[in-house]
Amino acid sequence: MAVATQVTQPVTSTYSIFDQISEMDHEQVVFCHDKASGLKCIIAIHNTVLGPSLGGTRFWNYSSDDEALKDALRLSRGMTYKAAITGLYLGGGKAVIIGDSRKDKSESLFRRYGKFVNSLSGKYITAEDVGTSKEDMEWIARETKYVTGLPEYMGGGGDPSPFTALGVYMGMKAAAKQVYGNDSLSGKKVMVQGVGHVGAHLVNYLEQEDAKILITDLYDDRIAAVSKKHNVIVVNADALYDHDFDIYAPCALGATINDDTIDLLRCSIIAGAANNQLADEKVHGQLLVEKGILYAPDFVINAGGLINVAMELQSYNSERVTVETEKIYHRTLEIFAHAKQKNIPTYKAANEIAEERLRSIAILNSRR
Numbered sequence: 615m616a617v618a619t620q621v622t623q624p625v626t627s628t629y630s631i632f633d634q635i636s637e638m639d640h641e642q643v644v645f646c647h648d649k650a651s652g653l654k655c656i657i658a659i660h661n662t663v664l665g666p667s668l669g670g671t672r673f674w675n676y677s678s679d680d681e682a683l684k685d686a687l688r689l690s691r692g693m694t695y696k697a698a699i700t701g702l703y704l705g706g707g708k709a710v711i712i713g714d715s716r717k718d719k720s721e722s723l724f725r726r727y728g729k730f731v732n733s734l735s736g737k738y739i740t741a742e743d744v745g746t747s748k749e750d751m752e753w754i755a756r757e758t759k760y761v762t763g764l765p766e767y768m769g770g771g772g773d774p775s776p777f778t779a780l781g782v783y784m785g786m787k788a789a790a791k792q793v794y795g796n797d798s799l800s801g802k803k804v805m806v807q808g809v810g811h812v813g814a815h816l817v818n819y820l821e822q823e824d825a826k827i828l829i830t831d832l833y834d835d836r837i838a839a840v841s842k843k844h845n846v847i848v849v850n851a852d853a854l855y856d857h858d859f860d861i862y863a864p865c866a867l868g869a870t871i872n873d874d875t876i877d878l879l880r881c882s883i884i885a886g887a888a889n890n891q892l893a894d895e896k897v898h899g900q901l902l903v904e905k906g907i908l909y910a911p912d913f914v915i916n917a918g919g920l921i922n923v924a925m926e927l928q929s930y931n932s933e934r935v936t937v938e939t940e941k942i943y944h945r946t947l948e949i950f951a952h953a954k955q956k957n958i959p960t961y962k963a964a965n966e967i968a969e970e971r972l973r974s975i976a977i978l979n980s981r982r
């Protein structure tokens with residue numbers, strides 16, 4: 615039987631990897647490999663000032679190891695900011711497993727992964743993300759207690775996506791209030807890009823408000839499942855930018871607001887679930903201001919799922935999760951007000967508020 619190996623210092627391109635790690639100021643990055651199960655994964659721990667790092671495990675067919683590393687670094691940094699602005703006692707971490715989630719999943723792979731998570735002794739706590747489910751968390755839980763997003767029968771909160779969708783819906787309504795003067799989404803054309811776990815629940819909220827809903831996805835089965843239940847217009851994934859809409863809700867992968875797409879976007883609000891929607895926040899955050907598009911910062915409005923899994927670390931209570939997630943409405947409005955007052959883009963306003971909390975607790979920690 616092959617022995618699982620953990621390489622904390624990768625042997626190739628050491629310089630460029632450390633460059634990347636230091637650029638975003640990560641604490642620790644762990645490369646894990648297990649030949650027998652085919653596991654190849656990267657666990658990135660960005661910051662543990664506020665508490666242990668928590669973030670989901672993404673299972674994705676990256677085109678290169680470098681792309682996987684970049685994703686892990688960007689996602690884990692985002693989790694630090696998300697936990698900070700949401701007022702949670704958690705740091706930021708994230709893991710990526712390299713592979714095709716529709717073909718490469720197995721009990722042995724997830725249990726081997728669980729052993730690696732366990733070896734970090736709680737510095738990183740995992741959960742679901744794109745390509746992983748609560749059933750996968752169950753396998754991980756056979757090997758470590760540092761896992762959340764567990765099924766209800768195991769004392770967990772189940773799939774966090776409904777709460778993520780609730781938070782996105784709250785953030786979208788706050789953005790509507792800011793732009794249109796009231797928070798009703800009735801009659802608004804909303805483009806939901808990606809109708810997976812979160813996108814499908816978001817469609818549900820939008821339908822209840824009588825929004826005009828456009829959807830797109832790469833998978834026909836996802837489109838079919840949502841179209842069967844809801845009154846939606848289906849748009850080809852490649853033709854998204856040919857359409858006009860009031861609100862763009864990116865609920866697929868990150869970096870969809872980039873040099874190629876930003877000039878094609880014709881909407882007044884961006885509010886979605888995807889992490890790291892701005893390919894380059896400094897560049898694209900400012901360009902959105904110039905284009906008159908209000909951006910509801912992703913890590914602020916997609917925190918419902920994190921609130922849900924964080925609650926599992928205490929005593930799980932779905933009513934409390936709902937109350938805490940609904941607070942995203944006012945938090946988003948506060949960020950818009952801060953941005954307006956300082957005449958800065960909304961992403962920057964959110965970053966400043968999160969960084970202030972991190973700074974103040976880091977000072978406190980240094981005095982201990």
Ligand code: NAD
Nearest residue numbers: 744774775778808810811812831832865866887888889919
């Ligand atoms: P998911 O895998 O269930 O759904 C994503 C969907 O997007 C899939 O159906 C996929 O086919 C589709 N997709 C991918 N690329 C696309 C493209 N170019 N065009 C159209 N569709 C595309 O994932 P999810 O759990 O719904 O998460 C969606 C996003 O929200 C991710 O970025 C995730 O990191 C983020 N997020 C999720 C949660 C959560 O609770 N699940 C929490 C916070 C953030």
